[in-house]
Amino acid sequence: MAAMMQPQIILLKEGTDTSQGRAQVVSNINACTAVGDTVRTTLGPRGMDKLIHDDKGGVTISNDGATIMRLLDIVHPAAKILVDIAKSQDSEVGDGTTTVVLLAAEFLKEAKPYVEDGVHPHSLIRSYRNAGNMAIQRVKELAVSIEGKSLEEKKSLLAKCAATTLSSKLIGGEKEFFASMVVDAVLAIGNDDRLNLIGIKKLALELLCKMLCNAVSGSAGCYAKVQVPGGTMRDSFLVNGVAFKKTFSYAGFEQQPKKFLNPKILLLNIELELKSEKENAEIRLSDPLQYQSIVDAEWNIIYDKLDKCVKSGAKIVLSRLAIGDLATQYFADRDIFCAGRVTEEDLQRVAAATGGTVQTSVNNVIDEVLGSCEVFEEKQVGNERFNIFSGCPSGQTATIVLRGGADQFIEEAERSLHDAIMIVRRALKNSTVVPGGGAIDMEISKYLRQHARTIAGKSQFFVNSFAKALEVIPRQLCDNAGFDATDVLNKLRQKHASGEGANYGVDINTGGIADSFANFVWEPAVVKINAINAATEASCLILSVDETVKNPKSESAQGNAAAGAMGGRGGGAMRGRGGRGMRRR
Incomplete structure (x- = not known):
């Protein structure tokens, strides 16, 4: 009776939503499985693409896991963890983003029956962590080193890694062509970690024959949307140096020379044009004749700057700010090439390649601050012109010029090349590769199954489930290619x-099995190690959450934001999937 009279203890504000217990864990698992199902069909060389239409009217076509996860408007708090691991995989190794999401979702899917049967999540977590560590150790044992090879052998091996990455992309039809280009670009920047030293310029293309696509070089982050007739993907080229689209020019530009051998290059961050007085400037003259001296002073200032540029001995003058019509004609009369309004990124890449230093003044310009290159030329690419610096002394930059059929194709091609560049860089640094095509996953699965038989107790089931989840990669490769997954997995x-x-994986061409290593289907070991590690940690984290608490303020704020977004949108596909743990209204 005394127990019944005890007052109710209130810890949380009125209206706070709490969901806890086994149902909450299962709800989180269901949400993550739904996210995995979204990207499942994009895996592998025969993976499908996703068309994502955002609230601003933009359209993105991609099969890159990180891009899809970033663009999906996921609101479920547990499912957002999968978005985070896809981002970390993309920033860490560049590829394997779909793999890491798929593995995490499959680990959770295999754990779900045990959770529903009353197994404590920490028993699962402990077994999963042990299995994950063993899997990573096994990958390291199976990895093959490419250290100690000659440059030509190493280039060949790296090209095969890049080709494996590109095989699942839109430009997979020309993977050998782009793979060698990517390897040359990465080797050109040496040990420098700055990715922006590899530039990718994009040009859109409009063709009467829609079957033709192209690819052209340029600078990372500078997007030129131009209609360029003709050409094919193999018109792409790699510049061992810097290339950027011709900037805005004034009269007199066409009189300037368009090719130089071994020129000196002056890089500026100042304006070279006639400046008038400020709007609020006030000058009082006692004699009208003095006005001419003020006008003359303005002209003398600009001519003094131009004279100093010429005296420096530079044959090419680039500036981040404007170079006016007076300066353009002045340089043309003296056989000097100039370009103003060069983007900050392009200017920095020219500085890195030519050994020059960007100047904020033309006073005391010495030889040490001037850059140089073997050849500079302005080259016609379709209807556009590119300024190309090649044979640069530091050789620490490279530019890939891409041409393609539509804006979406060009953007996806750039994302594909980014993945390939990251993979080649990782392979160079870590120097170990493993067979792809699901071969390494099947071998780890077999290894863990054998180990599970030596374990007494319930952990045997959990490790076995972890091993079974690893088979999702070869199974999904078969499903996406239209093969009989059961038959192929039995053979494997x-x-x-x-x-x-140990090296046998799915043969995507015949629907059978083949030696992935012999067929040059390789990937850096660090990709698989990072994917298994991230997927295991994410699944363990989600399994360890047994309660979700939502205070009324955050819930109402989210509701208002969602209502505002729904006003200009047809409703996000991922938005109403709250799961059982969400409050019902």
Whole structure:
């Protein structure tokens, strides 16, 4: 009776929503599985693309896991963890973003029956962590080093890694062509970690024959949307130096020379044009004749700057700010090439390549601050002109020029090349590769199944489930290519169990199995290690959450934001999937 009379203890504000217990864990697992199902079909060389239409009317076509996860408007708090691991995989190694989401979702899917049967999540977490560590150790044992090879051998091996990455992209049809280009670009920047030293210029293309696509070089982050007739993907080229689109020019520009051998290059961050007085400037004259001296002073200032540029011995003058019509004609009369309004990024890349230093004044310009290159030329690409600096002394920059059929194609091609560039850089730094095509996943799965038989207790089931989840990669490769996944997986299990098929994976061309290593389907070991590690940590984190608390303020704020977004949108596909743990109204 005394127990019944105890007052109710109120800890949280009225209206606070709490969801806890087994139902909450299952709800989180269901949300993550739904996210995994969204990107599942994009895996592998025969993966499908996703067309994502945002609230601003922009359209993105991509099969890159990180891009899709970033553009999906996911509001479920647990499912957002999968977005984070896709981002971390993209920034860390550049590829394997779909793989990491798929593995995390599959680990959770395999854990769901045990959670529903009353198994404590920490038993699962402990077994998953042990299995993940063993899997990573096994990957390191199976990895093959490419250290100690000659430059030509190393280039060949790196090109095969890049080709494996590009095989699942839109430009997979020309993967050998782009793979060698990517390897040359990465080797050109040496050990420098700055990715912006590899530029990618994009030009849109309008063709009467829609079957033709192109690719052209340029500078990272500078997007030129231009209609360029003709050409194919193989018109793409790599500049061992810097290339950027011709900037806005004044009269007199066409009189300037368009090609130089071994020129000196002056880089400026000042305006070279006649400046009038400020709007609020006030000058009082006692004699009208003095006005001419003020006008003359303005002209003398600009001519003094131009004289100093000429005396420096530079044959090419680039400035981040405007170079006016007077300066353009002045330089043309003295056989000097100039370009104003060059973007900050392009100017910095020219400085890195030519060894020059950007100047904020033309006073005391010495030889040490001037850059140089073997050849400078202005080259016609379609209907556009590019300024190309090649044979640069530091050789620490490279530019890929891309041409393509539509804006979406060009953007996806750039994302594909970014992934390939990241993979080649990682392979260079870590120097170990593993067979792709699901071969490494099947081998780890077999290894963990064998280990599970030596474990007494419930952990045997959990490690076995972890091993089964790893088979999602070869299974999904088969499903996406239209093959019989059950038949192919049975063949793979038999081959790996024989002890001689560690390198055997899915043959995407015949629908059977093949030696992935012999077929040059390789990927850096760091990609697989990072994917298994991130997926295991994410699944363990989601399994460890058994309660979600939402205070009324955050819920109403989210509701208002969602209502505002719904006003200009047809309703996001991922928005109303709250799961059982969300408050019902």
